[in-house]
Amino acid sequence: MSDELADHLARDEALWRAWREEGVTERTPLAVDFNFYATSEGAAKSLAGALRREGFEKVEVRTTRTLWIFKGWTVWVVHHGTWSLDRLQDRTRAFYELGARHSCRLEGCGAMMPDGDNAEPGAAPNGGPAEPLGNLDVGGGPPSVS
DSSP: OHHHHHHHHHHHHHHHHHHHHHOTTOEEEEEEEEEESSSSSHHHHHHHHHHHHOOOEEEEEEEEEESSSSSEEEEEEEEEEEEOHHHHHHHEEEEEEEHHHHTEEEEEEEEOOTTTTTTTTSSSSSSSOOOOTTTOOOOSSSOOOO
């Protein structure tokens, strides 16, 4: 396993802990945003096509500037469902490999926390309005979109 993938999986553990603190359980439906970075438009479009072929409907490609003169592309996909740490890490592994096959880098993931009305019964209450918790900074490259 590469150091980069190991770092993603470690961030998934921290992310899952943060979600649990917000009342998320393995039965809580969440829309999780996964973000990729590509240095070429062709790579970004290739990845977006592959994601759509896998059945993901909400896939976007956007241009971004990493510095004043350097242009890149972000690919953003939303995965709806219920989550566990194992499922999150399995999806991270799959997206990491898919991104690499299309010359793109997985940047990370995040999700909006459900409000108190949609949280799991008996779970810890959400301490305030929904915030994009868990969009952990992965360092390097442009900021992730979520």
